[in-house]
Amino acid sequence: MATLATSSPVSSAPPAPGASRPRRAAARVRRVALHLTSLAALVAIWWLVTRLELVRPLFLPGPGAVWDAFVQANTDHPVREGSDRMVRGEQNHYLWEHLLASLQRIAIGVGAAIVVGVPLGLLMATTWIGVILEPYLNFLRSLPPLAYIGLLIVWFGIGDTSKIWLLFLAAFPPITMATISGVRGVREDMLNAARSLGASRRQVLTAVALPATLPELMTGIRVAVGFAWTTVVAAEIANGIPGIGGLAYLSGEQLNSELVIACILVIGLAAIALDLGLKALERLLVPWRGKA
Numbered sequence: 001m002a003t004l005a006t007s008s009p010v011s012s013a014p015p016a017p018g019a020s021r022p023r024r025a026a027a028r029v030r031r032v033a034l035h036l037t038s039l040a041a042l043v044a045i046w047w048l049v050t051r052l053e054l055v056r057p058l059f060l061p062g063p064g065a066v067w068d069a070f071v072q073a074n075t076d077h078p079v080r081e082g083s084d085r086m087v088r089g090e091q092n093h094y095l096w097e098h099l100l101a102s103l104q105r106i107a108i109g110v111g112a113a114i115v116v117g118v119p120l121g122l123l124m125a126t127t128w129i130g131v132i133l134e135p136y137l138n139f140l141r142s143l144p145p146l147a148y149i150g151l152l153i154v155w156f157g158i159g160d161t162s163k164i165w166l167l168f169l170a171a172f173p174p175i176t177m178a179t180i181s182g183v184r185g186v187r188e189d190m191l192n193a194a195r196s197l198g199a200s201r202r203q204v205l206t207a208v209a210l211p212a213t214l215p216e217l218m219t220g221i222r223v224a225v226g227f228a229w230t231t232v233v234a235a236e237i238a239n240g241i242p243g244i245g246g247l248a249y250l251s252g253e254q255l256n257s258e259l260v261i262a263c264i265l266v267i268g269l270a271a272i273a274l275d276l277g278l279k280a281l282e283r284l285l286v287p288w289r290g291k292a
Contacts, residue, residue: 061258066265069258070095073247090259091250093242099266101242105160106228109167113224117172118217121179122205130180141173145231149238158239163232170231171224178220182213218282222275229271244270 043063049055050062057065073095079085089095124130124137145166152162186209194208233245240246248263 058255058257061261065258066261069256070262070266073259073262090247091241095244095247095262095266098242098244098247098263099270102232102236102244103270105163105167105232105243106225109164109232110171110221110225110228112164112168113171113175114221116168117175118179121176122183122209122213124176125180125183126205126209134180137173137176140169141177145170145227146234149235153238163235163240166235167228167232170227174223174227175217175220178216178223179213182216183209185216186212214286215282218278218286222278222282225274225278226271229267229274233267 046060047063050057050060061069073090075094076086076088079087089097091098093101120133124133148169149162149166152165156162156165190208190212191204194204199207232243233248236243236245237249240249244263244267248260248267251257251259251263
């Protein structure tokens, strides 16, 4: 009689919890190396184009000249070559002070938009107020913020007040719309479960709807900060000193291309840093996003 040999299937042990960490670290290193390589190649091409004088320095100064302008904008230096009179940075402010002034305006404008937009979005998503206000919100959202900068200057003057109002109006619609979208996307069974446990309307909003809305809200805040950043740079054309946008505009009027490009690079790097900071905050406040 032939005997049938039964072989038990080979059981593979599940991977250890930390087994994928080296792979993630290696992928991160490769990604950083790719970014650095592409950046070095871009700078090399930039240097080569300016070195061969394929473009006039007035239109595209070299990396060395841009770096010198950046250093000069952050130090005390003679007002002109051979002069004993020293000036402070550019327009009597260091470059980092110009950047800080723009960031302060953004913080106030976007902060006010969050304080007003989130509660209003909750009300619009859960009450009849949304039926009345949503057309006006869509109307405001469709307007480019710079379209009414002139009117804001007439109302509030040429100082920071008009710029902060402009930033508020630029950031308010995306934050409010994100809150509305997040609340309307909350699963009904979660709300019913909270009501069945005796939660009041306010408790349902604050303990269930608002936490469930956080992923959409953080996305709306990131979009709003992007809008506000591009808006403040343009708004600072009018009496924007100190301000990184105002400095870039005045430097362009003076044909100081080196400082204009330095300001552009600082604006771009600051925007990237802001977005990375908001992503880190999102991972801290919404650790469950993408894991459901």
